[in-house]
Amino acid sequence: MQEKKWYNIEAGHVLEQLKTNEKQGLTNEEAAARQGQYGKNELPVGKVEPKWKKFFKHFHDVLIYVLLAAALITVILGHYIDTVVILLVAVINAVIGYVQENKAEKALNGIRNMLSLKANVIRGGLRTEVASKELVPGDIVLLRAGDKVPADLRVLRADNLKVEESPLTGESVSVEKRIETLPEDTVLGDRKNMVFSGTAIASGSGLGVVVATGEQTEIGKINRSMTQVEELQTPLLKQTAKFGKMISVVILFGAAAMFLFGYIFHDYEASELLLAVIGLAVAAIPEGLPAILSIILALGVQTMASNNAIVRNLPSVETLGAVSVICSDKTGTLTKNEMTVTSLILAEKEFDITGTGYEPAGQIEWNGQEADLETDAALKDFLTCVKTVNEASLYQDEQGQWVINGEPTESCLVTVAEKANQPVAKLESLSKIPFDSAYKYMASLVEVDGEKVIYVKGAPDRLFEMAGLEAGSSERTLWEEKMKKQAQMGKRVIGAAMKKVSSDVTTIDHVDVQSGLTLLGLAGIIDPPREEAIVAVSECKKAGIVVKMITGDHKETAIAIGNQLGIGDGTRAIEGRELDQMTPEQLKQAAVDYDVFARTSPENKLQLVQALQEHGHICAMTGDGVNDAPALKRADIGVAMGIKGTEVSKDASQMVLVDDNFRTIVNAVREGRRVYDNLKKTILFILPTNGAEAFLIFAAILFGTMMPLTPVQILWVNMITAVTISLAIAFEKLEKGTMERPPREPDTKLLSPYYIFRIVFVSLLIGGGILAMNAELMNNGYDQAMVNTVTLQALVIAQLFHLFNCRSERNFALTKDFFTNKIAFLVAGLLIFIQLGVTYLPFMNTVLGTAPIPADYWIIPVLIGFAVFVIVEIEKWITRKVVAARASR
Structure with missing residues (x-):
């Protein structure tokens, strides 16, 4: 049934093939039998997955696995506060995903809600109202203005029948329907002998026979398409999935290799060595990275929302x-989806109209100057005609929006009349000829300055004939060229004409307007950009x-x-x-x-x-x-x-x-590029912390020396740098030239070769400096708590200095924009305050195994941090020179 092209079959044959009758319709018995064959006229509901299963599916993600692994390690270490925090991040991610999935399911429910609830049909020769879901192919359905079409129908009768199809086809103007058979290759938007489920009758009345119900309707096909469409994974999720897998593999093999090396070549106890290897794993896992990525994306969502773009899931920002x-x-x-008159073509003048949409803001101009109705009688006649012979109205709603009541093409003619430099009267109609597609015009008899006048508005080709402009005549050719010029600009053209009649005329009919009209002009109408x-x-x-x-x-x-x-x-x-x-x-x-x-x-x-x-x-x-x-x-x-x-x-x-506003998309793209750049800068900032820690643990196992940091201290550094100073990067502004560069390739790796170099370089720089400091401290006989505390502070302070390197990927840090990101200085102050607490508060000493240190010992971490900042800036300068040299070749 659904394969038939009903628009290509003559109406009588459609009735024959569906075994129905225009006057009698189906009997109730036949309708019941057909419902058993075709099913109810409703969209199918898919199998419902349990809510608990939907929720737990959102833990099936590499980033979540990394978080859960980190939580497991903190449990093993007895650091239960961090365990709760990490698990909370994992649960929040799952909740966000669950909420988004539920919203997606509403799309299908939204389609189902578009279907009509009731339908007027002819059953057994009697007109009756039935539930729309009871309709079957072969039912005869009556249509009238305001109805929602209950199924796909082949039109059998159309009396000025116009249907609003923009939700289905995108057509900005209501579509006039007819019964004539159409070619086989007619596209959906041109199937004027069909009306479709979910659309609305704008005006007129008609009769149609049901040819498709439920899933076989055009809206049903859309519903089926949506259930079959595969939603794609975002580039960021693809990249982080690969990144997470890479980290997991490296950590697994690295930890195993170091355990074997330490066990074979050094006299470590198994439990002590296992604790060291766990410390290595904790050091290598960037526990705070998933959390900070989520925070950066969430901040991007907030920024976009303030700029009129509501993003419904976090990864979409990137x-x-x-x-x-x-x-x-x-x-x-x-x-704008608001028809607008942009030009008026009269016999001797052509006017341009400023302003778009239904709002009567703008003016009628000739040669760049506002037209004056006092001195231009022809323009005044034209505007009076199109406003008088008009069934539409225009008004402002409670929100101040200009809205229409009536046909869009009629409403925009009211708007253009309102743009005149003085009020244009809507004259009282003494007699009317309503519009009908059979003759393509409408007319009104009015009284103007004591004279009776018939104003006519309609299709230009009909008005040309009624005005006595013979085909091939110079005047007709001139008007047709003007009309063609408008059509080539994508405009719809409406004509206006008038005829003076005797004062004793009280009613008009078609015979009164078939000749003797004076053409007033044409209006070029378009839905403007x-x-x-x-x-x-x-x-x-x-x-x-x-x-x-x-x-x-x-x-x-x-x-x-x-x-x-x-x-x-x-x-x-x-x-x-x-x-x-x-x-x-x-x-x-x-x-x-x-x-x-x-x-x-x-x-x-x-x-x-x-x-x-x-x-x-x-x-x-x-x-x-x-x-x-x-x-x-x-x-x-x-x-x-x-x-x-x-x-x-x-x-x-x-x-x-x-x-x-389409421009809002560009603003959103700009924000998306800023967010992605800041995500990469965050990774560039966070990973050297893990690299330096792993390097220190690796060196300790390799040389069989005292562990520079305990696993708990490593976890503290990872979390504190992620949730404080790395957060500052999320507020970095868009770098100059970002919107002049082409979009990145979809397969771009999160870690480019340069990023890998920078991460390794800074990791060795920080780790090497601290390793040298540790050797000096241990040679001078300091106890482990003192060494661990200075090491911890050196790591944190070095990362604090490195933050200012990372605010710009390759450009010099100390520019005029250095102080633009106030958050960077705020979190720097907060971090220093926290680290003072870690060092000097007794309960923090107990929890983290730190010890108070003399004031002069802070000089060493500051010197290491300053050295890192200077050396990285030198490396960035060299990199800029190398890249510029390559580009100039």
């Missing part, structure tokens, strides 16, 4: 920084990000809007029907070759996102309709509109734009 392609829906995303979106697309190009427009709108309109936005070359676009005929390889190539995609189906959007991902792109997809939901879910970053977006699109996305 993913934004890697985006290389943004696939954007047109309607409501790049454009957002002004800020044009700027945002330009910024994306500078950042090496390609913007592609994927819309359900017509090809010419898509090209014109794309050209205004700076998307595409202004001449090329490809339609969904062409994509449908391509092989997978051809489609994959088309996804890269074209930037404008028109008349696309939900399947096309999903296919294009997948094709771009196969090319190695990190893909963001924006949208606001149900039709966007599968692609939003599949994309690396799905971005939904917060104001005009459907709940389904919001629930399927990873980010919601509170202000529906």
